[in-house]
Amino acid sequence: MSYSFSKLSFFAFGKPITLQEQRRADITASILLIIFIANLTGAFIVRYSFGKWGTFDLIGLIITFFAMVISRTRYYSIGAFTFILLSSFLAYFAAVTHSTSGDNASPWLSWLVLPLLASPLIFSWKKTIFASFIPSIFMLIFILRENPANWGGLMSILLIGGFISVAIAYSYQKDLLLISNQNEQLAQTYDETLLGWAKVLEMRNKDTQGHSERVANLTVKIAKAMGIQDKKELQFIRYGSLLHDIGKLVISDSILLKPSALTPEERKIMQQHTEYAYDWLKEIDFLKLSLDIPRYHHERWDGSGYNFGLKAEQIPLHARIFAIVDCWDSLVNERVYRSAWSYEKAISYITEQKGKEFDPQIVEVFFQVIKNENLISANESSSSSSA
Secondary structure, three states, rough: OOOHHHHHHHHHOOOOOOOHHHHHHHHHHHHHHHHHHHHHHHHHHHHHOOOOOOOHHHHHHHHHHHHHHHHOOOOHHHHHHHHHHHHHHHHHHHHHHHOOOOOOHEEEEHHHHHHHHHHHHHOHHHHHHHHHHHHHHHHHHEEEEEEEHHHHHHHHHHHHHHHHHHHHHHHHHHHHHHHHHHHHHHHHHHHHHHHHHHHHHHHHHHOOOOHHHHHHHHHHHHHHHOOOHHHHHHHHHHHHOOHHHHHHHHHHHHHHHOOOOOHHHHHHHHHHHHHHHHHHOOOHHHHHHHHHHHHHHOOOOOOOOOOOOOOHHOOHHHHHHHHHHHHHHHHHOEOEEEOOHHHHHHHHHHHHOOOOEOOOHHHHHHHHHHHOOOOOOHHHHHHHHHH
16 A cells, blocks of 8 residues: 555656656756745845835745746646746736836846746757747737837847747757766666676576576566656666675685585675675765665564664665565575475465565565566465465
8 A cells, every 4th residue: 555655656746767857857946946036035125125025026936936846746847837837927917017007017028038048948949949939929919019019129039039949958958868878878888797797696606597687677677566766766776686696706615505504604604795795885886875785685574684683664675675586586496405496385485474574565566566577377476465
């Protein structure tokens, strides 16, 4: 139930997940924050100078505030459109009011320039075509109403400004796309490098070939099923999964490849592989957010794990997810010290360990994912749920 709620909350308030969306959302929020501060300052100045709050300042504050809230969600473009539309109408309405009363309308009309300049930074060039011409429409209505003789020259300036906005947005989008492609290539290089590290370890123990890549892929799928959609976070989960056993590189073959049960002394040495991994990886900047899995994946839900005896939600979420996947893959594949278990036997074990070794809620998500991946049948899934 809690994971369904997290999915719902992400749909409503989840942050943008692509680099381009994130950059534009950050710019949108920054611009609106500056405007909000300017409106707030203007409102206090009016209040101090005239002894009353300015109606248009207060309306502008409300508009900007709600637009700013929307800009922090994945629907940031709606917030930007809302601000451009309402602020353009507010500037037009204020200009008409001041013009009718004999005041100078120019300061109010100047507010129409702001969305014209801001739209290329907020929107793609196609959306800018619409966004940048919203203030032009209000300006045209004002000119035709108040000073029709000058509409031609002023509209020419606005049209030129609109086309410039579209050109800037197009260029900016190309730059963002180039940066995005470069980052994706870099991320792929990182991924291939880390996969290579994992395969070095697997070369020492042929029983575990393919283990790191399998558990990394399945862990990411479960994380997504639990509502984790941020691409960076998913990438960190993948990195941590690939490197979860990298600390075993310093464990001697006599212990790592021993076909029989380990002695208490040998087990203590083996358990240090989580700290070896942490000490090695913590010096690498781009892996610092991936360390939870290598360091904590042997902690247990009931607090009986190692090396820190963490309990329940004290264990980082990424490590709790991975622990189930790591156990599953180890059970259903051959090991030097035992034969592979059947899926039915592995399911029974993981079900028995709900609330002991594993987070009960994540176990339910795990079973649903492996069912969707056709790793288990519907009958096996039903028996695991009822257990």
